[in-house]
Amino acid sequence: MPGRDFLQIPGPTNVPDRVLRAMDRPIVDHRGPEFGSFVRGLLPDVARVFGTQRGHVVIFPTSGTGASEAALVNTLAPGDRVLAFDHGHFANQFTRTASNLGMRVEEVPVDWRRPIPADVVQGVLRGDAGRALRAVLVVHNETSTGVRNDIAAIRRAMDAAGSEALLIVDTVSSLASTEFRFDEWRVDVALTGSQKGLMLPPGLGLLCIGPRALAASERGGSPRSFFDWRPVLRENEAGFFPYTPATLTLYGLRAALDMLFEEGLPNVYARHRRLAGAVRAAARAWELDVYCVEEAACSDTLTAVVTPERVDSADVIRTARERFGLSLGGGLGKVKGTLLRIGHLGALNELEVLATIGGVEMALAESGVPVRLGSGAAAAEQALLAREAVTA
Numbered sequence: 001m002p003g004r005d006f007l008q009i010p011g012p013t014n015v016p017d018r019v020l021r022a023m024d025r026p027i028v029d030h031r032g033p034e035f036g037s038f039v040r041g042l043l044p045d046v047a048r049v050f051g052t053q054r055g056h057v058v059i060f061p062t063s064g065t066g067a068s069e070a071a072l073v074n075t076l077a078p079g080d081r082v083l084a085f086d087h088g089h090f091a092n093q094f095t096r097t098a099s100n101l102g103m104r105v106e107e108v109p110v111d112w113r114r115p116i117p118a119d120v121v122q123g124v125l126r127g128d129a130g131r132a133l134r135a136v137l138v139v140h141n142e143t144s145t146g147v148r149n150d151i152a153a154i155r156r157a158m159d160a161a162g163s164e165a166l167l168i169v170d171t172v173s174s175l176a177s178t179e180f181r182f183d184e185w186r187v188d189v190a191l192t193g194s195q196k197g198l199m200l201p202p203g204l205g206l207l208c209i210g211p212r213a214l215a216a217s218e219r220g221g222s223p224r225s226f227f228d229w230r231p232v233l234r235e236n237e238a239g240f241f242p243y244t245p246a247t248l249t250l251y252g253l254r255a256a257l258d259m260l261f262e263e264g265l266p267n268v269y270a271r272h273r274r275l276a277g278a279v280r281a282a283a284r285a286w287e288l289d290v291y292c293v294e295e296a297a298c299s300d301t302l303t304a305v306v307t308p309e310r311v312d313s314a315d316v317i318r319t320a321r322e323r324f325g326l327s328l329g330g331g332l333g334k335v336k337g338t339l340l341r342i343g344h345l346g347a348l349n350e351l352e353v354l355a356t357i358g359g360v361e362m363a364l365a366e367s368g369v370p371v372r373l374g375s376g377a378a379a380a381e382q383a384l385l386a387r388e389a390v391t392a
């Protein structure tokens with residue numbers, strides 16, 4: 001098919017040409033002085049995106065899943081009790097990773113269509129009489145459902161319960177697209193991958209480590225080797241790594257950060273919010289439900305649309321891919337077959353979103369969903385123009 005493919009899954013996202021060009025360079029000496037000073041300049045800028053001045057950034061050549069394993073093995077030991085939530089596919093995966101590492105996870109079931117209620121968090125922690133829960137695991141933006149959790153509210157609930165547990169947050173599909181305030185929310189570890197808001201190819205796992213998590217890792221943690229962040233932090237001081245880093249991807253990261261700062265982080269977040277609003281307006285025009293039922297908690301980076309009962313969302317996705325070269329996400333875990341996930345994060349503008357909506361609309365119609373052609377696009381256009389009027 002001529003023209004660009006439309007990769008509108010909720011990550012990996014499209015890599016901007018400027019980032020691709022930054023990575024298209026000869027391999028550098030990762031123990032040379034030039035690379036060292038490059039890395040020393042890079043890490044504080046990653047910290048800016050996490051919203052921290054007191055946190056330390058560590059980058060591993062891995063994926064988001066690897067970064068979550070790194071967060072756990074550095075701060076917790078096998079047998080430690082942790083609190084997690086059955087709140088979506090990636091929350092479940094976080095639980096599984098911790099269980100596989102020998103941690104004893106108390107997984108509390110909550111409604112997948114709403115954010116984790118802060119009073120549930122507070123109630124569980126209050127009931128933890130012996131203060132045995134050592135960490136709370138939360139996914140900021142649940143990519144399988146399009147529900148964003150309120151991390152500030154969860155932190156307040158932990159404080160109200162007098163909990164000393166570490167707050168470990170997966171920001172894989174939110175960081176660099178949705179505001180994250182590591183310091184203000186007193187997050188202990190935040191982790192992400194390179195392939196979503198950071199507009200890079202998959203391959204980097206990035207962590208932000210707060211002082212309490214650092215102290216926990218100095219005192220203990222699990223047996224670990226490659227994912228031990230202590231030697232990385234030590235060598236990073238001079239801009240080096242205790243292994244061969246993904247050098248070219250780090251040059252891509254430099255370009256991606258430059259792009260984010262040139263646009264301005266508040267503008268990046270506002271753009272994502274505006275695009276998300278347009279996609280939800282389209283869903284309303286199609287008379288299809290958005291899976292997230294609380295407007296204020298709807299993700300700015302993806303929208304999960306519920307397909308009618310008789311329609312398997314996998315068929316709509318196949319039609320979109322085969323007929324229009326448009327890649328969309330499907331349902332994961334218990335919502336498989338029922339959701340269509342439209343990614344709207346990373347390097348993306350209004351016209352690209354409108355083209356995506358056009359493609360979804362046609363794929364829905366071709367799959368037998370009675371949508372009025374043009375209705376979603378018209379609603380999205382109106383939403384975009386209305387937002388412009390408000391901000392003009």
Ligand SMILES: Cc1ncc(COP(=O)(O)O)c(C=O)c1O
Nearest residue numbers: 063064065090143170172173193
């Ligand atoms: C919220 C969330 N957590 C974790 C992961 C796993 O990350 P990775 O696939 O990079 O290992 C993903 C991937 O999409 C995700 O969206």
